[in-house]
Amino acid sequence: xxxxxxxxxxxxxxxxxxxxxxxxxxGGCNVVARVEGVSPDLPGAWIDLRGTxxxxxxxxxxxxxxxSLLARSMLSLGADDALAAEDIEDCVxxxxxxxxxxxxxxxxxxxxxxxxxIPWFSEAQSALPAAVAHVRLGDVPATVxxxxxxxxxxxxx
Amino acid sequence: MKILIVDDSKAMRMIVRxxxxxxxxxxxxxxxxxxxxxxxxxxxxxxxxxxxxxWNMPEMSGxxxxxxxxRSKCQVTFGFVTSESTEQIRQVARAAGAAFLIAKPFEPEAxxxxxxxxxx
Numbered sequence: 001x002x003x004x005x006x007x008x009x010x011x012x013x014x015x016x017x018x019x020x021x022x023x024x025x026x027g028g029c030n031v032v033a034r035v036e037g038v039s040p041d042l043p044g045a046w047i048d049l050r051g052t053x054x055x056x057x058x059x060x061x062x063x064x065x066x067x068s069l070l071a072r073s074m075l076s077l078g079a080d081d082a083l084a085a086e087d088i089e090d091c092v093x094x095x096x097x098x099x100x101x102x103x104x105x106x107x108x109x110x111x112x113x114x115x116x117x118i119p120w121f122s123e124a125q126s127a128l129p130a131a132v133a134h135v136r137l138g139d140v141p142a143t144v145x146x147x148x149x150x151x152x153x154x155x156x157x
Numbered sequence: 158m159k160i161l162i163v164d165d166s167k168a169m170r171m172i173v174r175x176x177x178x179x180x181x182x183x184x185x186x187x188x189x190x191x192x193x194x195x196x197x198x199x200x201x202x203x204x205x206x207x208x209x210x211x212w213n214m215p216e217m218s219g220x221x222x223x224x225x226x227x228r229s230k231c232q233v234t235f236g237f238v239t240s241e242s243t244e245q246i247r248q249v250a251r252a253a254g255a256a257f258l259i260a261k262p263f264e265p266e267a268x269x270x271x272x273x274x275x276x277x
Contacts, residue, residue: 023262075168076175087168094166097213098261101240105260108243116213116241118165 003053004110006148009103010034010131013058013144016102017135020095024073026138033134038127039145043067045089045096046125048117049104058103059125059145060096067092069140093119099144158185158276159203163196163210163219164238169261173209173238173268180269193217197225205233207272212239212246223253234275238263 004012018029044061062070068083071091077083096119104114131146160177164170170189177187188205190196192214200208208226210219217225223235235255239246242260250258256275259267 020262071168075171090166091168094169094261097166098240101242101261104241105243108245112243112245114243118213118215 004107006036006131006146008110009054009056009107009146009148010133012103012106013099013146014133014135015106016099017133017137017144019102020098021137023098024070024137026073026140028138030136031133032136032141035132035134037130037132039125039130039132039147040143041124041127042143043121043123044125044143045093045119045121047093047096047100047119049100049114050117051111051114053111053113054148057128057147058096058100059147060092060099060142061145062092062140062142064088066140066142070095070137070142073138073140089121093121158182158207159205160185160187160207160209161190161196161199161205162187163190163193163208163214163222165191165211165214167191169211169238176263176265176268179265180272182268182272193219193222193225196222200226200231200233204231207276208233208235209238210235212237212241220249220253223250223255227254236271236275238268 021029042061044059046057046059049056067088071088074091100116128147133144135142162170162173190199194217212219237250237255237258240261247258257271259271
């Protein structure tokens, strides 16, 4: 059996992003650009997805204003409602968690050993080799990222 | 019916609370815990009728919480509300004694149906 390619993981992530954006009431996810490069230096939430086929880290990154808009959508808050920075981070972590769970389900037939980690928020992450998709969740600009380390690469086989 | 929501995300606890209201359970008292350990303490001091728990949490996961409850002969109705929604996870949840598993993201109707079926 062949392990999923980075593109296949990326496709699953975009399915997840579309479902998330729809749930947030933003009308779905549109891909602005999809590139392979390094993860952008933006704040956001990261979560590990580990399995036999791969060791992935998935991220949802955005400028702070966009993160605030996403959190307000998630909590059904208006633009003038108070929202603490820690609550925005909590929301973005939970959104990354939802994305990772959906990717796991989407890829279950290819790798049933995947396990999710606990999401964490980072103001900035040093650039990592990654598949990057710049997207719009409704009108809100964001970036979804996948870094991929093959288990069999590290084993040298 | 007393309901305990267990999730390490404060935002998600708020969303589950809101969904419970929208699903018609707004009159029922709701308590919250941020992980399985906190939930065990809450359950010991104030036993709920229904537990809605996340799966992946620091300190003690939802499945560890359910296992601990069943080991101690606590038969509280237990459902997962989690981003973990593969068939394999659903089987593990059922085998451990969960009444249902609701996948995040979810709509209030999913909460209403799951709870009504579990309490039938």
